[in-house]
Amino acid sequence: MAQLQNGHSKKQLDIAIVGGGLVGSLEALYMAKRGHRVHIFEYREDIRKTPLARGRSINLALSVRGRTALRDVGLEEQMIQNHGIPMRARMIHRLDGSTYAIPYDARTNQCIYSVGRNYLNGLLLQESEKYENVERHFNHKLVDANLRKGSMKFETPGKENIDVTADLIIGADGAFSAVRKCMMKQPLFDYSQKYIEHGYLELCIPADESGGFQMPPNYLHIWPRGNFMMIALPNQDCSWTVTLFMPFTNFKTIDSEEKLLGFFEKYFPDSIPLIGKEKLIEDFFGGSPSPLVAVKCRPYHVEDRALIIGDAAHAVVPFYGQGMNAGFEDCTLLDKLFQKHHDSLAEILEEFSLTRWEDTHAISDLAMYNYVEMRDLVTRPSYRLRKAMDDFLFWLAPNFWVPLYNSVTFSTMPYSQCVKNREWQDKMLTYFIISAMSSALLGYFVMSR
Template identity: 50%
Template structure:
């Protein structure tokens, strides 16, 4: 039986352990932290997760989707909160399309428990990576008591997050291209408790957004009827919120409707006592060293959280990797090399999309031009569901490769730009022509419109 070491007992590491165990490998998970299932407080990022099609497909293949989604809350639309307190929804896609809010810790606990159900999976907590030997396929760990142990396996999979020790070892000992970018914005988590009647304090099936151009606040519903609220803004502004007056004045100006829901006292205490945390983007290549080591998830491609694809992208890594493993009939060398060449182009594209979506979420949703384009995209999607698919739909509600999603959006932009060059007289002539064509078609009106629209779009390609 071939042996596999998975470094990192987080979301991607636990899920990848399930995938490898299902394929008959002996798997050892090594995690630097204590077992989160025994911890009262888990330190680190706790932004709520938005589970979508890519992540759910991975969970389904691992056999744990049903166990997990029952704790999730569907979100069908963004709910935009204006400064004057008005709210307006912006749907994500069709009526049956939604992303799902789910608690990071709860999801991690479930995946660890599911991994341990396999008799071939063993978990080792409080083991810190000291050194990787890429020639021998071994890893040296330091345990909590200070002792050191070296273990060897046929393959080592690094799933140890954005500040990956495995990746650091690769940078020191191999030719690894690496890029790390910290954005000048940080985040701080707040909590919105249930309303006094033990109900949700706001509309439940929405991702709530207070978009204020330079900064924003979001709120995602939890299974216990609370909301996890996250404030994103430049560190320079966070540094000014050091007194009760400063905090309340800032929130009254920008997020007034949230104050009674968050509670003045809790809000002030949280903002003053806590420190805004950084967000980082990581791009690197290659993901593998020979046929022994490979990194995936945030270790390979950490991204800012604004598209809700960090976890979904990491989970999709597991699907892609295991599909390639099946394709190459268990050949680790061929699998690892193709995983790098196949996956790196998509991960880099998704990192760029995550940056783009921050601008959309905090600024563009307030633009009439953006809202008009959104309506146009949705109309064309309704009219031409197989031809015109909006960017967000391809990213969140399909498994189209990320870089192809971007190419599709670029093509749509070109089509619209060309269409705008058509003069009013030309449109009048085209309208008269289409009217005559419709009269001659012996099919229902909707089918006539679809046929004509497809002809028109094909001319603009």
Template identity: 45%
Template sequence: MSKKVTIVGAGLVGSLLAALLGKRGHSVDIFERRPDIRKADISAGKSINMACSTRGWKALDLVGAGDKVREAAIAMNGRMMHGINESLTFQPYGKEGEAIYSISRAGLNQILIDHADQFDNVNFHFNHKCLDLDLDTPSATFEISNGDHKEVTTDLIFGTDGAFSAVRSVMQKLKHFNFSQEYISHDYKELSIDSNDGQFQMDKHALHIWPRGSHMLIALPNPDGSFTCTLFLPYEGGNSFEQLNSETEIRRFFEDKFPDALKLIPNLIELFNENPTSPLVIVRCFPWTYEDKVALIGDASHAIVPFYGQGMNAGFEDVSILDELMTKHGEDWNSLFLEFQATRKPDADAIADLALKNFIEMRDLVGQEWFLKRKKIERALYETFPGKFIPQYSMVSFTNTPYSEAVRIGNQQDLILDRLAETENILELIEQGNFKSFIESNNIIQN
């Protein structure tokens, strides 16, 4: 039976969900507090490029938007590390053919809104700010840009309105609602490397990283030949945004930490001063649903930091799982919502933890000799025993293995890698082709 559905938030997850529900025949109204992103440039300076991987593609293909997104995306086959001495070191993400895909947040959002807008039963309402909800009715009250208020009564409400969700703020008043919000010690600022007459000035098929211990710079490619860069720094203390308060300090910092990047950003001072410095927040909460009437999806229920490239992918996977549960439960939305939050919550917590862990890896460990040794061993295991050893990163990025399961298996793999890294001649065994027999004779990889 067709439901009247209200979605609060027309970002990436909201517009994808609208397309899914529209495809399933529901009557969908999606309300967004901002102007139509297709008609107003409102993202400049506050966008970290998205890195789409297997979970994201599954959801995009589910609603029929995958091919359109692929046209606007660029494959990144691995990390390109930039040393202070301007050296370059490439680390593949997985086996040949495995890649994550760079796409601008604004560009992807526009594609998804256009895609959902094709359905006659999906209607977008921009410049509508959610003021309040009545969970029991359910109904939502919106303030329109001219100051008028609009109350909407509906069958289902989905809160896809991000880390600072208005829908969640109402649910937080419920008994036994658990909520935590944690800002990490680092903020971010967007910069950019322009193309050279349409040509890329660095390898276009890599995610570029300048790891510097407590801080880092990253750059992701765009189809026009440019790179969207993001600087991550502590907001206070040494090597922090707090200290970079003059043109001299900014330029000196980049000359010292990112000399090769500085050569590619001649307008650094202008970008640094114009673009905002934004915080990074982790949100955890539970429950995500209220009876058979209201549900939180994406960042509204599990906002994470961007260092595993899984924030969007996790939100999109929410939509895929909802689709599976709609097929399973039919009209029983109460059972659907209960199973959704019970099965999804452990995975949301797991990817939040992994994202923080990967921040340390990206900014610090990727350039260390012992870490590079472990990566060589890990890659050798993956290539030699592909059916028995899939690295945690590959499980997360290139399979649909539940995040919590990837954490469990990854912890077991760490023990194996620690043991092998302590084997004095392990790299020689790999290079000489004796690795497989060594692993099998020592029963290191279990059948």
């Protein structure tokens, strides 16, 4: 039996983190910096030794919330300077192949960064090796847990089961969390999941013959087509990860090479020479569309012994680029609570559950809405007019008027407050428009007399 004993000092806790992905590895660094003993249990092999699974990457868009967390553990500069590719605007591709840019932040030119999932995960794990109080256990699958007692059972590579106990169990094991599954047995635990009717399939635009980018690199490229869309994010090797989001019913209709090429010639003609016909066929039929799920639940903790964070607590669809950033923000907020409550787990976990759920539900809803915006609304004059108004008011009064996207992506304003701020702005604009129209009509009647 392996047991993590609470030994050396009164405040040193034994933390068992289930999930060695991005959020789990980051949380391990936060806890290690606080002096606690940390054990990471990951059911997969060490990601640094295995290739990225085909069709499952969905490039990561690093923004302010994620950067804040990386700064706390001393990794922000390394990610930004050595790896991240800045994306300053959306580059919209029309049907005729022409393009136009919609800046993310026309006032101060802030940007989001395209980063590689494997690289960032490997960097976080590598950083954890600098701490003697962090141990990593790969190929350990959680098969059972008594969260109230802080005990778990893991299946090891030799198919042997080991028992582990800890002062605190942190489930950071993704959208299909084994820790959350155990938590669902608790009374008064609310849980819901929603699969959208659209799936995604990854393609690739390779580097050109000279090893450079085939498209302008400092953009998130979007091909909006109403009910579906395609996006492309730049990679560090000058290739592009291309993701086609579309209803599963549409995917099913494309069952031959002729139909595939006909579909792309109709909707994404400018992408064909970039991808290449042979590679397009190979990548499309070499994989299958994957589902997208959103998870909402609460509370996030069990007494003073267990907590879920990241996708385990609030998986979101990827259309706002906030999944990783929200998970990293969990770690930042949790660290502040450890500081506030002096490592008192009962107070920390309860406050996290009470204060975090409203914000994570808000970003889940925003991500659902942003899919409609990206695939359809960005092409409409009304969207571009509203964007211009937001940008102008933001330029005129930056402390008074912050557009929704800017507040979500370039600030740490709570997500729920971002939504409330947008609702207030909508009311203000409606009032101004009605007032302007009333004044114009009044003026017309006065002049006509």
